[in-house]
Amino acid sequence: YPPPTMTDWNTVPGMIQALNHLITGRQLSACRSHPTETHVGLRSMPSGLFTGSLRRSRGIALSAPDFTMQRGRPTSDRRRFLRNAMIAAGLPLFVSFLPGRAEARGSPPEDSGPSDDAAFRISLPGTYRGYSQGIADGFLRSSRYVAVRDGTRMALDIYRPTLGGHFTGEPLPLVAMSTGYRRAWIMSDRESPLVRRKWPGRQAGDFASQAVRAARLPDLRTATWPEEAQHLAPAQLADWLLDNGSVCEYLLMHGYNIAIIDTRGTGASFGSATGPSALQIGQDLDDLFEWFAARPWCDGNIGMIGASWHGAVQHMALSYGARRLKAVMPQMTPIDQYLGLWPGGIYNIGLMRDWFELRAGQDGIAELSALPVDADQDGKLLRAAMSARRPAEGTSGEPTATREGIERQNAIMAGLTRDRFQLGQGLLDVSFGDGTRGNIAQAPLDFARANLGQTAVYSWNGWWDIYAREGPMAHANLTTPRKLLMGPWNHGNYWDTSEALRWFDYWLKGIDNGIMEEPEVVFATAQPGGRPLWRHSETFPPPGVRDVHLALTTDGLMTAGVAPPRALVSFETDDSATSGPGARAWGFSLGPQLDYSALEDAAGKGLVFESAPLGEALDICGYPALRLRLSSSSNHARVFAFLHDLAPDGRAHCIAEGWFDYRFRKPGIAPYDTLGTAWYSFAASDMLPVVPGETMLATIDFTPIAWLAPAGHRLQLILTGADRDNAYQAPAEAPPVLTILCGGEEGSALQLPVPPQSGAPPIIEGAFAALPEASAVGVVAG
Numbered sequence: 001y002p003p004p005t006m007t008d009w010n011t012v013p014g015m016i017q018a019l020n021h022l023i024t025g026r027q028l029s030a031c032r033s034h035p036t037e038t039h040v041g042l043r044s045m046p047s048g049l050f051t052g053s054l055r056r057s058r059g060i061a062l063s064a065p066d067f068t069m070q071r072g073r074p075t076s077d078r079r080r081f082l083r084n085a086m087i088a089a090g091l092p093l094f095v096s097f098l099p100g101r102a103e104a105r106g107s108p109p110e111d112s113g114p115s116d117d118a119a120f121r122i123s124l125p126g127t128y129r130g131y132s133q134g135i136a137d138g139f140l141r142s143s144r145y146v147a148v149r150d151g152t153r154m155a156l157d158i159y160r161p162t163l164g165g166h167f168t169g170e171p172l173p174l175v176a177m178s179t180g181y182r183r184a185w186i187m188s189d190r191e192s193p194l195v196r197r198k199w200p201g202r203q204a205g206d207f208a209s210q211a212v213r214a215a216r217l218p219d220l221r222t223a224t225w226p227e228e229a230q231h232l233a234p235a236q237l238a239d240w241l242l243d244n245g246s247v248c249e250y251l252l253m254h255g256y257n258i259a260i261i262d263t264r265g266t267g268a269s270f271g272s273a274t275g276p277s278a279l280q281i282g283q284d285l286d287d288l289f290e291w292f293a294a295r296p297w298c299d300g301n302i303g304m305i306g307a308s309w310h311g312a313v314q315h316m317a318l319s320y321g322a323r324r325l326k327a328v329m330p331q332m333t334p335i336d337q338y339l340g341l342w343p344g345g346i347y348n349i350g351l352m353r354d355w356f357e358l359r360a361g362q363d364g365i366a367e368l369s370a371l372p373v374d375a376d377q378d379g380k381l382l383r384a385a386m387s388a389r390r391p392a393e394g395t396s397g398e399p400t401a402t403r404e405g406i407e408r409q410n411a412i413m414a415g416l417t418r419d420r421f422q423l424g425q426g427l428l429d430v431s432f433g434d435g436t437r438g439n440i441a442q443a444p445l446d447f448a449r450a451n452l453g454q455t456a457v458y459s460w461n462g463w464w465d466i467y468a469r470e471g472p473m474a475h476a477n478l479t480t481p482r483k484l485l486m487g488p489w490n491h492g493n494y495w496d497t498s499e500a501l502r503w504f505d506y507w508l509k510g511i512d513n514g515i516m517e518e519p520e521v522v523f524a525t526a527q528p529g530g531r532p533l534w535r536h537s538e539t540f541p542p543p544g545v546r547d548v549h550l551a552l553t554t555d556g557l558m559t560a561g562v563a564p565p566r567a568l569v570s571f572e573t574d575d576s577a578t579s580g581p582g583a584r585a586w587g588f589s590l591g592p593q594l595d596y597s598a599l600e601d602a603a604g605k606g607l608v609f610e611s612a613p614l615g616e617a618l619d620i621c622g623y624p625a626l627r628l629r630l631s632s633s634s635n636h637a638r639v640f641a642f643l644h645d646l647a648p649d650g651r652a653h654c655i656a657e658g659w660f661d662y663r664f665r666k667p668g669i670a671p672y673d674t675l676g677t678a679w680y681s682f683a684a685s686d687m688l689p690v691v692p693g694e695t696m697l698a699t700i701d702f703t704p705i706a707w708l709a710p711a712g713h714r715l716q717l718i719l720t721g722a723d724r725d726n727a728y729q730a731p732a733e734a735p736p737v738l739t740i741l742c743g744g745e746e747g748s749a750l751q752l753p754v755p756p757q758s759g760a761p762p763i764i765e766g767a768f769a770a771l772p773e774a775s776a777v778g779v780v781a782g
Helices: 012-024 076-095 193-198 234-244 247-253 278-293 309-320 337-341 349-364 380-389 403-414 418-424 470-477 497-509 584-589 599-605
Strands: 101-104 120-124 127-129 138-147 153-163 172-179 184-186 207-209 257-262 298-307 325-331 456-462 482-487 521-525 533-537 546-552 567-572 607-610 618-622 625-632 638-646 652-661 696-701 705-709 714-720 737-742 749-754
Touching: 127 497, 138 278, 153 247, 153 278, 153 380, 172 247, 172 278, 172 309, 172 497, 193 349, 234 247, 234 497, 247 257, 247 497, 257 278, 278 298, 278 309, 298 309, 298 497, 309 325, 325 497, 337 418, 349 403, 349 584, 456 470, 470 482, 521 705, 546 737, 599 714, 625 638, 625 652, 652 696, 652 705, 714 749
Parallel strands: 172 257, 172 298, 298 325, 325 456, 456 482, 482 521
Antiparallel strands: 101 120, 120 127, 138 153, 153 257, 184 207, 521 533, 546 749, 567 737, 607 714, 618 705, 618 749, 625 696, 625 737, 625 749, 638 652, 638 714
């Protein structure tokens, strides 16, 4: 079908056409419940994978993106149409397949909003309706200090839903978020670009909060809505917020209390300047959950939500403060902070430079401070909390708000091995709450402690996130009730609103919406220029995935089958090579899509290898890896590897990447299941010298990916010895010449995880039906 026009929307055939385009982005027959291409794979290997002539290219031909990303969410009219289209044409889709749950015994009234009427219910990943009723049309905020077990005062905001200006009366569940980025504040003209981007429309002097996007609080207490939402009934307001509000506002309207906490030592909370340990933060939250549960407006059912820092704190609570915690939804977050900040043993200065500047400003500049609590009208307690944790100039605590202080801090951080980092984070010889002592293997998620409880965990991550490797590993190593979702997202463009409600409805309200009857893993197979294909599996990588080996050759090719003759190829490291400030490494400061266009120039400062054109679509699903055997002309060797899908017109999507410092090449025994990826300790005791001229072998694991490369496309591998904007480079290091061993039995090779054709994970029709275009893929074509 051609794309429907606006005039087609009110006709049933037009709805059928539009539903197919909106839900799947592909052409479907209205009378089929599944697309014809339910899976893709390899028909034969190695001979059937690549066809056509081989060519060598030293770079990427860049042109305009093949699609336009729009910021924001779909309009209410478009979402309303989608619901009507589901009723008119799409319900057979939802009834006839699993996972998920759909019940249809008639059409709901126009614009009826969420309803508990079983006549119209849909429960699918990212698509949820009819199980949960909007009950509120506003909310009230209050703030206060609560002291934890050691007497430290923690600042927190409490948001409670209201109807007609009055509290709903009955006790409700509570969803908490603990932040290091200020629970609430007054916007300043000195805010960072990140803050201005995340809170668009907020001007200097406006109230801002981690919980609030759509509402304004001119009195710092009462929610007021924009004009178009001021007179909406609860059901319609909830629907409007799905398009325009935050996940916390959406939960509030559905009958949840929300608490936003300044983590110890941040915002208006008191605490040490050196930073609290994971154990301390977990214990703080344990105490606060007990306090919440004792409030008459809380029914004792408590969950947590949030991404990045907000997700890491959930892992700490899961490990050390889960007595009252029933369900968490950690998003875009690490399980092992060392691997997150030192991928492959290389310090991610691109991320940390901006992060330190953000944090130092919020704790060191009065205009950027958190709001004081209600009882601290003159801000005296806020100033005392900030003063107590401000380090002296040049100390090793939090850096000062100067570029020089930040660079000194980064220079110190860059040289840390895992054992030194663990010592500095208070992870060694720890006294636990049960009286035992020991080391914490990794933070923020301690599997041994987390698995002692039964807190339900819904791990969220994205293929282009800085912590992409760790979401599947969190799921694989937890034994509590669990789910995993891997989306086509980076650190800033995920979309969670309706799925959060579905998760907490089940665990905190006891609504039987079927979410735990589905397979444990949901993931998006991204593809160039199209909507993602949502799939399900019991594990990630899915069962039956096998590695396809592509040998590197000295003439810049990647070949399957018989290994080419043994040979060497060299390049001189160029310290100006970079993947650019728009790449994954910059993490939280990014826009909706990553931008790797800087690799066009970097390709000429390293080595480029390309496959032949694909003879058929290639489904890559798992952790790619590069077994790279090389030598260095110097006493150091670092490699940055980038895997591209290269279209016939030269446009490229960077789909995975890996960094590695060859001093850490000694293999180790992993303390948890690493899903078949290599494990290196990154400890000082396991470091091996890089001897000039000596051949070394390491497996460089890439970030995981589920990607459908179309027939006719090529795979491209770019290797450089530096990433100027993102990886720390010691000033005294001279650029080495790196020599790669190609061909023969021991030659370097790319390993691609490919699912079997007959057992490819099935597609979930209707999942994330209203996913905004800006959240459909995490990287832009270059």
